[in-house]
Amino acid sequence: MKKTLLLILLSISIFSYAQEKKFKLILDAGHGGKDPGAQKNGCTEKVIALDVVLRIGKILEAYPEFDIKYTRTTDVFIPLQDRAKIANDFEADLFVSVHCNSSVSPKPYGAMTLVMGLSRTGMNFEIAKAENAVISLEEDYKEKYEGFDPNNPHTQIGLKIMQEETLMQSIDFASTVQGYFKNSLQRKDLGMHQQPLWVLDATVMPGVLIELGFLSNLEESKYIKSEEGKSNFSQIIARSIIDYKNNLRGTNTVPNVLDIKEPIIETEVLLVSSDSSTVANSTTITPVSIGSGYKVQISFSTKKLELTPENFNGLSNISVAETNGGYKYYYGEGSMETCKKLLAEAKLKGYKTAFIVESK
Numbered sequence: 001m002k003k004t005l006l007l008i009l010l011s012i013s014i015f016s017y018a019q020e021k022k023f024k025l026i027l028d029a030g031h032g033g034k035d036p037g038a039q040k041n042g043c044t045e046k047v048i049a050l051d052v053v054l055r056i057g058k059i060l061e062a063y064p065e066f067d068i069k070y071t072r073t074t075d076v077f078i079p080l081q082d083r084a085k086i087a088n089d090f091e092a093d094l095f096v097s098v099h100c101n102s103s104v105s106p107k108p109y110g111a112m113t114l115v116m117g118l119s120r121t122g123m124n125f126e127i128a129k130a131e132n133a134v135i136s137l138e139e140d141y142k143e144k145y146e147g148f149d150p151n152n153p154h155t156q157i158g159l160k161i162m163q164e165e166t167l168m169q170s171i172d173f174a175s176t177v178q179g180y181f182k183n184s185l186q187r188k189d190l191g192m193h194q195q196p197l198w199v200l201d202a203t204v205m206p207g208v209l210i211e212l213g214f215l216s217n218l219e220e221s222k223y224i225k226s227e228e229g230k231s232n233f234s235q236i237i238a239r240s241i242i243d244y245k246n247n248l249r250g251t252n253t254v255p256n257v258l259d260i261k262e263p264i265i266e267t268e269v270l271l272v273s274s275d276s277s278t279v280a281n282s283t284t285i286t287p288v289s290i291g292s293g294y295k296v297q298i299s300f301s302t303k304k305l306e307l308t309p310e311n312f313n314g315l316s317n318i319s320v321a322e323t324n325g326g327y328k329y330y331y332g333e334g335s336m337e338t339c340k341k342l343l344a345e346a347k348l349k350g351y352k353t354a355f356i357v358e359s360k
């Protein structure tokens, strides 16, 4: 009897602890101080990033569930390493960095969200180089960022299999942000990208870097610096953060102050979307070490699903592994060559963010 009572009391205290545990958020305004970021069409990236970040914070500070920390609230220079340290010391649940894009050509426009990792396509790499360029403004950058060469497209820093879980959560959040950009704001959706970005790779929590749009595109720059643009951006990002927290924690914080259209995304099983456009341009993760056994991870869910084809868009030969807080679902198993074919098949069936992992 005593034992039961103790157990009940314990459960209640664990329950109330979980109820009260705040969602810790880092809001990171890109650049600052001597590092202005992109400067085009009368817009300065560091100014817009800070403005939008402070607006996001103002919206979310109305919710007691959030504990918000800013990497900067004024026009100061913060080294990338310090930004990552602030986030890690705070033990944040999510890291959100706000930036603006720029191109040598005035043509490109649209919004994209970056997650940690490697991308080898030329255009994406140009962005990574620009966003990482600030490192060379720091005096002792050679020691501090040892091994990370933003000019080397083959840098392997993003490929940390250990951070796979974090990456999947980042992708989940990124797809929500892009869904809102596209459906609520009618911005051009440039999708999610994996990038070798130091600030994302050095943080241990899920994190994304949002490029609101191109300052180098005259039309888009006008929208970005407008009151309407900045207000809309901050609302959809705040809303994405609330959605992400609700999904992750199973809470139902109601974003009643935000009257915006729902994004086009699937939320039932994370990373699975029948609408390919919401996860366009996501890249494939290739395992770092060479082994003979691989399988294709197609999704992660907090729900345990029966391994029948009906639950997996018609795919059979599904296996599952229980992990921290959920279940990873895999399609097939075999050599790298086999898995490349299976991966293509899984993507065709709608698992756009599927990737190859080593089978243990």
Ligand SMILES: [Zn+2]
Residues within 6 Å of the ligand: 030, 031, 037, 038, 045, 099, 100, 131
């Ligand atoms: Zn930037």
